[in-house]
Amino acid sequence: MTNDKRSSNAGSSVVRKCLLLGSMAAFATATLYFAGVFNGDTVTAQRFVDLQQGDEPHLGFRRAHAKGMCVSGRFESTGALASYSTAAIFNEGDTEFLGRFSIAGNNPTAPDLKAPVRSFAFVVNSATTQEWRVAMNTPPVMAVATPDAFFQQLQALSPDPITKQRDPEKIKAFFKAHPESKAFNEWKAGYVPTNSFATERYHSINAFYLHNAHGEKQAVRFEAVPDDDYKELVELDQTSADALQQQLAEQLKNQPVKFDLMFTLAHSSDDENNPTIPWPTTRKTINAGTLVITDWRPQDEGKCGAQNFDPLVLPAGMSATADPILRARGAAYAQSYRRRATETLLDGQSTNQ
Numbered sequence: 001m002t003n004d005k006r007s008s009n010a011g012s013s014v015v016r017k018c019l020l021l022g023s024m025a026a027f028a029t030a031t032l033y034f035a036g037v038f039n040g041d042t043v044t045a046q047r048f049v050d051l052q053q054g055d056e057p058h059l060g061f062r063r064a065h066a067k068g069m070c071v072s073g074r075f076e077s078t079g080a081l082a083s084y085s086t087a088a089i090f091n092e093g094d095t096e097f098l099g100r101f102s103i104a105g106n107n108p109t110a111p112d113l114k115a116p117v118r119s120f121a122f123v124v125n126s127a128t129t130q131e132w133r134v135a136m137n138t139p140p141v142m143a144v145a146t147p148d149a150f151f152q153q154l155q156a157l158s159p160d161p162i163t164k165q166r167d168p169e170k171i172k173a174f175f176k177a178h179p180e181s182k183a184f185n186e187w188k189a190g191y192v193p194t195n196s197f198a199t200e201r202y203h204s205i206n207a208f209y210l211h212n213a214h215g216e217k218q219a220v221r222f223e224a225v226p227d228d229d230y231k232e233l234v235e236l237d238q239t240s241a242d243a244l245q246q247q248l249a250e251q252l253k254n255q256p257v258k259f260d261l262m263f264t265l266a267h268s269s270d271d272e273n274n275p276t277i278p279w280p281t282t283r284k285t286i287n288a289g290t291l292v293i294t295d296w297r298p299q300d301e302g303k304c305g306a307q308n309f310d311p312l313v314l315p316a317g318m319s320a321t322a323d324p325i326l327r328a329r330g331a332a333y334a335q336s337y338r339r340r341a342t343e344t345l346l347d348g349q350s351t352n353q
């Protein structure tokens with residue numbers, strides 16, 4: 001072997017070692033990043049949940065949407081979505097579901113009627129390859145399109161730790177710096193809360209893909225639209241902190257509460273990865289079926305208290321889009337779940353909230 005070859009072999013061995021060390025360092029950095037070790041400006045699931053739970057966490061409870069009630073019933077599928085998705089739930093027929101209505105916020109005793117956002121979550125076919133977990137909110141869109149910007153939004157909306165008041169100037173400045181929040185703010189300005197969980201519309205906000213038996217995929221958003229036969233709504237007790245829960249419990253004594261699960265099909269010009277932009281109302285919609293709610297339980301009794309409604313748990317025949325907000329949700333929900341489950345076990349309770 002010539003000296004030239006020897007030095008070139010030695011050189012390439014050094015390069016290989018550098019590359020190996022470099023990739024090991026990159027792997028370690030990524031691992032530490034996702035473990036939330038770097039708490040600088042990086043938004044991690046841990047930092048999200050730290051911020052959402054506030055200075056005095058309510059132990060054992062969800063760190064967001066802490067106050068809620070559990071419901072159960074069946075999904076009566078029309079079969080109309082079966083040609084778009086192979087998911088079992090979209091075949092014609094009934095599937096039982098477990099659900100939860102909640103209000104946004106970290107306080108499990110907050111007054112129902114003060115909450116700016118109401119929510120509906122459900123799960124079907126749990127613990128099978130056909131499991132589908134859903135968590136929907138009343139706004140049809142997000143104010144911002146990235147986890148970083150959403151983190152800043154939560155920071156701007158957080159009350160001052162001393163005065164416990166929000167700073168209107170900070171909030172104004174945030175929305176001014178985020179013109180993409182236009183559609184959200186328009187919705188907010190026109191939104192009139194209804195007198196029942198049963199009469200709100202709940203939106204997936206993020207988009208998903210449906211996959212059919214021919215390997216075709218279709219981007220969709222979906223919403224739960226209330227059945228309009230609630231002409232005789234049980235009256236709401238405006239003075240009660242639990243007004244919405246009590247109203248729904250009474251309503252269910254009279255009749256099941258129903259929602260149609262409406263899917264909107266994206267056009268190729270719609271951006272399925274940006275949850276701030278509404279799709280035109282002319283897009284094709286399909287009624288996948290009706291969610292029929294027949295029963296309810298307090299959240300500390302119902303099985304759904306221990307449920308994590310992670311929207312990334314999808315049945316075969318559905319998949320997640322690359323929407324970065326959607327992708328960030330799974331880790332944050334898991335972080336909140338881990339905290340509340342650990343606290344509940346340490347507390348010796350048999351269920352968690």
Ligand code: HEM
Nearest residue numbers: 062064065100119121135136137204205308332333336337
């Ligand atoms: C990056 C954005 C988001 C973050 C960090 C986040 C965070 C969280 C966390 C930590 C929980 C508590 C989970 C648990 O303990 O089980 C939660 C619950 C929930 N979130 Fe989000 N969320 C985000 C976006 C959204 C969006 C876009 C929607 C609506 C489409 C939504 C709807 C809900 C609902 C309905 C619940 C309560 C589910 C239940 O009843 O258990 N979230 N969220």
